[in-house]
Amino acid sequence: MVEESLTNKVAIVTGARRGIGKAIALKLAREGAKVAVTDISKEDCEEVIKEIEKLGGEGLALKLDVTNEEEIGEVVKTTKEKFGRIDILVNNAGIIDIEEIGDSSKINKILEVNLKGVLKSCxxxxxxxxxQKYGKIVNISSIAAMVCWPKIPSYSATKGGIIGLTKCYAGYIGQHNININAIAPGPIETEMLDDLLKKLGMTREQVCQGTAKGRIGRPEDIANTVAFLASDESDYITGQVLAVDGGYTAK
Ligand SMILES: NC(=O)c1ccc[n+]([C@@H]2O[C@H](COP(=O)([O-])OP(=O)(O)OC[C@H]3O[C@@H](n4cnc5c(N)ncnc54)[C@H](O)[C@@H]3O)[C@@H](O)[C@H]2O)c1
Known part of the structure; x- marks a missing residue:
């Protein structure tokens, strides 16, 4: 019999209607977790729940704009009412935008979602x-916090902020048996990457050449790593940032 690593666990995933967040929600469900699938559009989350149910899993579609503290509180309350506990939080919601030097008009919005949203959800x-004396938090950062991707200074700064936040919290929630780690994805095939490449005038070939593996990542590459960090197999790992980037930062 195949043993599932997250049986009876309860997870909340933000930004889970599509892309990496959706892959994370499906993977956690496949591993046996009950998943609160949250995003700015509840209807899209309901579609993800249908897929989870087809897998034989269980979940809950909830509207959550991570900039809205009241909605975050509601999601926590509703998830606990429905499933009794919260074992896993995956802070995946994020936005990106291009900024030329001299343009300070976009930083507030990017900061609100990418960094303040993570802090408030934690x-x-x-x-x-x-x-519960138990918890696993996984924050989705980016390799843009570590190496230069052009024209995304606010995005890169917020993703660096997530790493600082992760290390800071790790230091004092570890005593409560809570692990908190960050994943820094490299280029992953989603609508966000597609949009970014178009805006930067970059080709997929250029991106592939930047990686050691010679390919763009799949949402499942990140989802598999989240499942590991959300499981007890990674119990002695906390406060870390793991690049899942096909060797982009190594090259
Ligand atoms: N795709 C990549 O190459 C890549 C690389 C590094 C990091 N990331 C990070 O991975 C995460 C997922 O990105 P993706 O590539 O799947 O992009 P995506 O745009 O497909 O998904 C992002 C999700 O976040 C949601 N979202 C946006 N604003 C929100 C808000 N205020 N509240 C709640 N949800 C909100 C969107 O609705 C969307 O479903 C993001 O944090 C992104 O920064 C992506």
Whole structure:
């Protein structure tokens, strides 16, 4: 019999209606977790729930704009009412935009979603995890926090901020048996990457050449790593940032 690594666990995934977040929600469900699939559009989340149910899993579609603290509180409350606990939080929601030098008009919005959204979601969930004496938090950063991708300074800064936040929290929630780690994806085939490449006038061939593996990543590459960091197999790993980038940062 195949053993599932997350049986009876309850997860919240943000930004899960499509792309990497959707792949994470499906993977966690496949591993046996009950998943609150959250995003700005509840209808799209319901479509993901249908896929989870086809896999024989269980989930809950909830509207969540991570800039809205009230909605974050509601998601925590509803998930606990439905499933009784919260074991896993995956902070995946994110936005990107191009900025020329001299343009300071976009930083506030990017900061609100990418960094403040992560902080607020952690803050809303950690008290429950402390009570349970158990929790796994996985924050989705980016290799843009480590190496230069052109014309995305605010995005890169917020993704660097996630790494700082992850290390800071790790230092004092570890005593409550809560692990918190960050994943820094390299280029992953999603609508976000497609949009970015178009705006930068970059080709997929150029991106592939930047990686050691010679290919663009798949959402499942990130989802598999999240499942590992959300499981007890990674119990002694906390406060770390793991690049899942096909060797992009190594090259
Ligand atoms: N695709 C890549 O190459 C890549 C690389 C590194 C990091 N990432 C990160 O991975 C994560 C997922 O990105 P993706 O590539 O799947 O992009 P995507 O645009 O397909 O998905 C992002 C999701 O976040 C949601 N979202 C946006 N604003 C939100 C808000 N205020 N509240 C809640 N949800 C919101 C969107 O609706 C969308 O479903 C992001 O944090 C992104 O920065 C992606």
């Amino acid at each position: 803050n809303a969930v950690i008290p429950t995890m402390v009570e």
